[in-house]
Amino acid sequence: MQPFKTVDIAFGRGHLTVGLPEEAEVTVIRKASLPKLADQDGAVRAAFANPVDSAPLAELAKGRGSACILICDITRPVPNRLFLRPMIQTLAEAGIPKDRITVLVATGLHRPNEGAELAELVGDPWVLENVRVENHFAMRDEDHADLGRTATRNTPVRIDRRFLDADLRIATGLVEPHFMAGWSGGRKVVAPGVAGHETIRTFHSARFMEDPLAVQCNLVGNPLHEEQLEIVRMIGEIYALNTVIDEDRDLVHVTFGEIIASHLAAVGFIQDVTRIRLPQRFKTVITSSAGYPLDKTYYQTVKGMVTPLDILEPGGTLIIASECSEGMGSKEFRDAQARLVELGPERFLATLTAKSLAEVDEWQTEMQLKPMRIGRVQLYTSGLDEEERRITAVEVIADLDAAVADSIRRHGDSRVAVIPEGPYVVPVVEAA
Template identity: 80%
Template sequence: MQGTALELAFGRGALPLNLPPKARPTVLRKAELPALPDGVAAIRNAFANPVNSAPLAELAKGRKSACILICDITRPVPNRLFLRPMIEAMIEGGIPAEEITVLVATGLHRPNEGEELAELVGDPWVLDKVKVVNHFARDEHDHVDLGPTATRGTPVFIDRRFVETDLRIATGLVEPHFMAGWSGGRKVVAPGVAGHQTIRTFHSARFMEDPLAVQCNLVGNPLHEEQLEIVRKVGEIYALNTVLDEARNLVFVSFGEIIASHLAAVEYVEASTIIEVPRRFHTVVTSSAGYPLDKTYYQTVKGMVTPIDILEPGGTLIIASECSEGFGSHEFREAQARLVELGPERFLATLTAKTLADVDEWQTEMQLKPMRVGRIQLFTTGLTAEERRITAVEIVPDLDAAIAASLARYGDDALAIIPEGPYVIPVYRERQAAA
């Protein structure tokens, strides 16, 4: 699949690539999807024509309270388009505005506050009209214990504000997720508003090392199966699911029962996201998808994991990520320091016996996957010298020079370029010769 736009998403802009004259790039992008001409109209239509549920206007009738989950700042969800019409429908249905809560599903990420919260919500009317608050996974008294899952014994603690409300709605973006298969839907509930015990169980080596806990796979994926059991434990939940194109335009929206409406969005986006490639490459160049995903090194790891199926063993994966906000949590920093101190094998050995993973060390565990395949290089304009050291990957000061050096190293002028990083899933499929 040949392309001509030689640039990578980086921060709020793009990095142009200047390749050697003999380079033969294969540019891998999502298939083009038509943007919806009127996003708000499409959202209202989804409310009126839901998947496996009554319309939103009917759902709101007779309810005394509502809780709407939104993703945190690391996901470019178009909250500005749907929150107001959703809340207006609730108020028109008789739910008092003071009984409507917008809850930021932070998981174990930091809270979004101040100007960042205003950016996340995207509509001053919402901030003025209803409560907008953050989830705090470590505040144990704020969660309801729903008992362990039957299948794998995962402890289930969910934010009380969501469990105890009359009308529950999760909202989010459906895109590939390197552990849970796909983001959105049930994932916004758990780990989104789950307690730390639930999240740390999800992210233990028992789940992370399962070969079915990978991007774009829901069949037999232990994380997905636990999430389904958890949302059924909570009870009646609805979801608004969005799909965006590379320019962050809304291309699809579904609303309805949380499991069915999420699957409708997955079905829509799957074929355009998984890109079959007939060969592997010694040089793969990718990004962390730009802002907001490339704000931290923690999120950057996702872009290292998703393309490894097309990286030739022993090859070089070069990733560009601004890391404008730095490294990530102090727990992640500590995990990375342990990786550098112990090395990959000994680090992994410290994880396998744990029932509860330490906070954020799972992202370090995920970084081991591309490190097992080949050489990882990072181009960034962020991070301190010490932070760069504990990335445990090679830092390159010049992206173009790193690409040229990789092509020369293997004597192979072919390379794969993935401008949008982890939002595109390339898979190696050897094409059979025609009979």
């Protein structure tokens, strides 16, 4: 049977057209439409001038001798090109020398962003020409200061000295659903963004990862969020610029101010737009890894598998498309995936629960266990070799259209949910 209906989903720098059989009853799940900002530069400058729970940026900068601005790494499509130059110009006009302003890429435990990739990330040559732009390296113990441990959960707190030692500290980021911390942005750019490896590996240990409240769109009782709040309070004065973008990656909202308050303001703006309520679950769910840059690796693809689980009928089929143009991700993640295949899900999880410090990147493999517990996971990709496909531990498919038709036939249910933007949209089942 030839496809009768088509839906475009994000894939790489473009999209894939998915063909669905004639009998398919299709529910396309998107974020609610947000009005585009007529003047994005004006919106950024207005946020600086009208902050949340702080003085305007120009006033904050007066009398400061140095500044450190955190930006997310290449895995987040943050519109740095829109705000870095006006932010730096404001700091310089207030008297902070440009050679005392550092833009620090908050890599967490990801690889550094360098060369052409760094230029793409920053998005404005002027920034690279006028201030230092450097990467955070979580494994370099000497780069971090020890702040002790959190009082609540005894997390070791080590933070990059370049951020701690700055007179003015600013985090910048994108507010979107995060499958463990509830929402990205704000405090998350600090920890794990510029935290040492022990801090990050504690965050990603099984006692955090298996907590039922450590899920997307939830901040209440979320252990990761609560530890992040405690850490930023231990550090002291921090400000943040938080952005919200639409499906076209255009800026639709921006806040600036005290790090916790400005983040909550951005979450308040986006939460009802991103969290989409549905009256039913589906036996066939088609999603993406949100396209570039999130689908550069299989490591990041796992996020797209976890986010729609609330609407997947137990025993159903989750089909995800991800380019994986850079392959699996880190060597550590590859090793964790190989152990999953070798041991099986139950034995693999058993190896994690006794650890106080997770091994680097094995937490993403742990997160993959969640969709595997619920149903069948199928992956369509163009970027993995034969061995990489084997250690995904899921079923790799060659024909997306055929997989959809087969799922409908196998389950005897023509209802299909399609989530074109992947983990940037959080569908939930709520009875009417």
